[in-house]
Amino acid sequence: MEKRAIAIIGTGYVGLVTAVSLAELGHNVICVDIDKNKLNLLMAGKSPIYEPGLETLLVQNLKSGRLSFTWNHRQAIQNADIIYLAVGTPSLQDGSVDLSYLMEAAKEISLSAHDEIVVVTKSTVPVGTSEIVKKFIEKHAVQPINVHVVSNPEFLREGQALQDTFHADRIVIGADDDVGAKILMELYEPLHLNIIRTDLRSAELIKYASNAFLATKISFINEIANICERLNANIEDVARGMGSDSRIGTQFLKAGIGYGGSCFPKDTNALMQIAGNLSHQFELLEAVIHVNNRQQSLLFEKAKTRFAKLKHLKIALLGLSFKPNTDDLRESPALPLANKLIQDGAKVIAFDPVAYEKGRKLLPDEVKVTDDIRHALQEADLAFIVTDWDVIKDFPLALYEKLMKRPVIFDGRNCFALSEVSQYAIEYHSIGRQSIYRLKEVSLKRQTMKQKTVSSINFLTT
Ligand SMILES: NC(=O)C1=CN([C@@H]2O[C@H](COP(=O)(O)OP(=O)(O)OC[C@H]3O[C@@H](n4cnc5c(N)ncnc54)[C@H](O)[C@@H]3O)[C@@H](O)[C@H]2O)C=CC1
Numbered sequence: 320m321e322k323r324a325i326a327i328i329g330t331g332y333v334g335l336v337t338a339v340s341l342a343e344l345g346h347n348v349i350c351v352d353i354d355k356n357k358l359n360l361l362m363a364g365k366s367p368i369y370e371p372g373l374e375t376l377l378v379q380n381l382k383s384g385r386l387s388f389t390w391n392h393r394q395a396i397q398n399a400d401i402i403y404l405a406v407g408t409p410s411l412q413d414g415s416v417d418l419s420y421l422m423e424a425a426k427e428i429s430l431s432a433h434d435e436i437v438v439v440t441k442s443t444v445p446v447g448t449s450e451i452v453k454k455f456i457e458k459h460a461v462q463p464i465n466v467h468v469v470s471n472p473e474f475l476r477e478g479q480a481l482q483d484t485f486h487a488d489r490i491v492i493g494a495d496d497d498v499g500a501k502i503l504m505e506l507y508e509p510l511h512l513n514i515i516r517t518d519l520r521s522a523e524l525i526k527y528a529s530n531a532f533l534a535t536k537i538s539f540i541n542e543i544a545n546i547c548e549r550l551n552a553n554i555e556d557v558a559r560g561m562g563s564d565s566r567i568g569t570q571f572l573k574a575g576i577g578y579g580g581s582c583f584p585k586d587t588n589a590l591m592q593i594a595g596n597l598s599h600q601f602e603l604l605e606a607v608i609h610v611n612n613r614q615q616s617l618l619f620e621k622a623k624t625r626f627a628k629l630k631h632l633k634i635a636l637l638g639l640s641f642k643p644n645t646d647d648l649r650e651s652p653a654l655p656l657a658n659k660l661i662q663d664g665a666k667v668i669a670f671d672p673v674a675y676e677k678g679r680k681l682l683p684d685e686v687k688v689t690d691d692i693r694h695a696l697q698e699a700d701l702a703f704i705v706t707d708w709d710v711i712k713d714f715p716l717a718l719y720e721k722l723m724k725r726p727v728i729f730d731g732r733n734c735f736a737l738s739e740v741s742q743y744a745i746e747y748h749s750i751g752r753q754s755i756y757r758l759k760e761v762s763l764k765r766q767t768m769k770q771k772t773v774s775s776i777n778f779l780t781t
Pocket residue numbers: 328329330331332333334351352353354357405406407408420421423424441442443444473474475476477581582
């Protein structure tokens with residue numbers, strides 16, 4: 320295997336995971352970023368993101384000398400024969416993709432690269448962008464250059480990024496010429512994974528189509544959950560029954576508070592824009608996005624129906640990250656929920672085992688933030704579960720019952736089996752399942768017992 324000199328522009332999730340995995344395969348990898356704070360951490364062997372296993376590989380590869388970091392684009396690019404673009408491609412106001420970071424990175428390549436290079440678009444970009452990048456670099460290059468551009472979209476999930484990289488279901492390599500495609504296929508060959516070779520545009524579309532399809536599965540199951548609630552059926556059983564059909568599959572059928580994160584909301588909106596620009600109204604995707612927006616307010620609406628007023632209630636908001644095992648709060652359903660609760664005059668105390676620092680910066684000032692679940696639940700009038708962190712799922716229901724002033728739980732992730740909850744004096748509202756009102760039942764029973772005791776005392780004293 321030829322040892323390659325690889326430059327990676329952008330050290331976010333995707334850039335970092337790509338960097339450590341290519342260094343693990345024995346290549347020389349240099350990463351460049353414009354964020355000096357991030358680079359200082361990385362150079363010191365500290366991962367700026369919470370991603371299981373990442374820091375260990377970072378330290379190992381820094382020590383071996385195969386991995387390095389710089390803020391100087393020229394230093395990263397001038398000797399590289401493969402250059403990855405892994406910068407962010409966030410949404411603009413209208414839902415279309417902001418390509419300014421990507422084009423800045425392309426400009427840096429044109430200033431420092433020379434001879435023959437392979438430019439790989441790892442960032443998720445609208446169809447046709449890789450061609451634009453190639454033309455841009457060739458047009459603005461200050462030295463003679465031959466650019467082979469390859470689209471190699473990323474499919475990792477946050478929280479299990481390394482597993483998804485080393486054991487990916489597929490690697491997509493899209494190119495309109497064979498030179499770059501062949502080099503990338505050789506690069507990934509030692510991973511022994513399923514490689515799908517396509518043209519440039521198809522590769523770019525595979526990424527959006529995949530994310531949009533997964534988002535569709537989630538909105539679909541959430542709609543079935545809404546029907547379950549009205550029919551007294553149980554969404555967990557329905558999803559299990561559906562998912563056992565191998566044509567449907569069990570994954571991404573977990574009903575909940577709606578999808579969040581840095582990609583599904585952004586990429587579904589982008590695909591809507593892409594279709595719209597082609598005069599095609601993507602009605603199915605429009606519905607998927609609409610259902611997700613509605614689903615994110617569902618727990619709040621349920622709480623408003625249950626309690627006429629949330630004002631002055633002490634509310635524990637459990638989980639801030641958009642899913643467990645990450646400290647990423649981008650598009651987390653916890654953020655709009657916290658804002659709504661504050662607007663309604665509730666006293667909110669938010670808990671997250673990892674994302675609490677980031678949460679403190681993003682939540683309204685009125686929200687207290689803690690990394691201690693007991694502290695959040697103490698004397699709370701109700702609790703919202705937003706993220707299914709193990710520490711939340713495994714926290715004993717007996718303690719929810721004991722610590723809370725009034726143990727009413729709105730669970731957006733179906734963390735507990737109904738049979739388990741019904742053993743406690745807890746009122747429990749979840750997604751796509753019947754609500755449990757044991758709180759009333761048990762306290763009534765307690766009241767009756769108290770009354771009985773009082774009357775027997777009265778009897779004894781008369
Ligand atoms: N986060 C994820 O799980 C996944 C993300 N993607 C896609 O990958 C791309 C990157 O996503 P993330 O890693 O989450 O982004 P991120 O926002 O975490 O990181 C991007 C990095 O690029 C840096 N950057 C911006 N302009 C630069 C420039 N001119 N030169 C050097 N560095 C520059 C930023 O400072 C930042 O550190 C996006 O297109 C995203 O849609 C794809 C699959 C998974």
